[in-house]
Amino acid sequence: VMEYENVTEFILLGLFSDEDVKAICSVLFSLCYLAILSGNLVMLLTIRGSHLHKQPMYFFLSYLSLMDMGFTSTVAPKLIIDLLTRWNTISYNGCIAQMFYAHFFGATEIFILVVMAYDRYVAICRPLHYMAIMSRQMCYVLLMASVVGAFLHSFMQVLIIIDLPFCGPSQIDHYFCDIFPLLKLACTDTRHLFITIITTTGVLSILTFVALVISYIIILSTLRAGSSQGRRKALSTCGSHITVVFLFFLPLIFTYAPTADSISDDKVLALFYTVIAPLFNPLIYALRNTDMKKAMRKVWCGDQLFGRN
Numbered sequence: 001v002m003e004y005e006n007v008t009e010f011i012l013l014g015l016f017s018d019e020d021v022k023a024i025c026s027v028l029f030s031l032c033y034l035a036i037l038s039g040n041l042v043m044l045l046t047i048r049g050s051h052l053h054k055q056p057m058y059f060f061l062s063y064l065s066l067m068d069m070g071f072t073s074t075v076a077p078k079l080i081i082d083l084l085t086r087w088n089t090i091s092y093n094g095c096i097a098q099m100f101y102a103h104f105f106g107a108t109e110i111f112i113l114v115v116m117a118y119d120r121y122v123a124i125c126r127p128l129h130y131m132a133i134m135s136r137q138m139c140y141v142l143l144m145a146s147v148v149g150a151f152l153h154s155f156m157q158v159l160i161i162i163d164l165p166f167c168g169p170s171q172i173d174h175y176f177c178d179i180f181p182l183l184k185l186a187c188t189d190t191r192h193l194f195i196t197i198i199t200t201t202g203v204l205s206i207l208t209f210v211a212l213v214i215s216y217i218i219i220l221s222t223l224r225a226g227s228s229q230g231r232r233k234a235l236s237t238c239g240s241h242i243t244v245v246f247l248f249f250l251p252l253i254f255t256y257a258p259t260a261d262s263i264s265d266d267k268v269l270a271l272f273y274t275v276i277a278p279l280f281n282p283l284i285y286a287l288r289n290t291d292m293k294k295a296m297r298k299v300w301c302g303d304q305l306f307g308r309n
Helices: 019-048 054-082 092-125 129-131 136-162 180-183 191-222 228-256 260-289 290-301
Strands: 009-012 089-091
Touching: 009 092, 019 054, 019 260, 019 290, 054 092, 054 136, 054 260, 089 092, 092 129, 092 136, 092 180, 092 191, 092 228, 129 228, 136 180, 136 191, 180 191, 191 228, 228 260
Parallel strands: none
Antiparallel strands: 009 089
């Protein structure tokens, strides 16, 4: 009879087994991580150091950059270290903490993307009431709601896992601790938990994505009535949002609304929302946005950060 003696650490199998591929990828992911931190930090400082922080859209965009940095920092450093070392262990507590923070930053990012879509909807469909609806107080309320919602979501994931017995094998077929790979290792029947997570997180991801797509369809149909200049500016902003939403949500939906057999493929999909989306977000928002480009020139070339004009 197998004793239910909980494991104290897990082994992360990671992305690759080939040592040469690991060495190349450690350099590649290190460069990506540095680019994510510097790109999002430039975005954050540009918004905070210019007049843009007064506008609700950029207020939320600065927090999106913050979440991107937090989200990637939860996963990337451990992934890079594991690519360089042969025995990739993580303690039980470390694993639970990594899962909590990955879900917390990821869920906050989802809620902020929804809030940003709402902001664009109000700006384009109800322009006369925009400043009254999207007041600074309202922005903080929406931000706090996003953070609290994300915390509750992450806390629920932890509650599911800490009650489960783990008695070996302790190998996680992933490069970070996530709920599905951990459920597969539990020494008990977890089929009902798989179904619960798929119907909550999976369906929530799909519904959020559908709601975002519908809101942008409404926004784009409203734009047809506007002037060509206003239309161009709004299309540029909405285009950035839509690109980011697709880049972040599609891999997420395929991860959290899977069939139980497809779970081992999720580590490749997870790269999209843990590394690729945070890497491209600053580029998408900065390159497609005239206001952002002007603010960057002003802040970084006009020495505003150092108090000189």
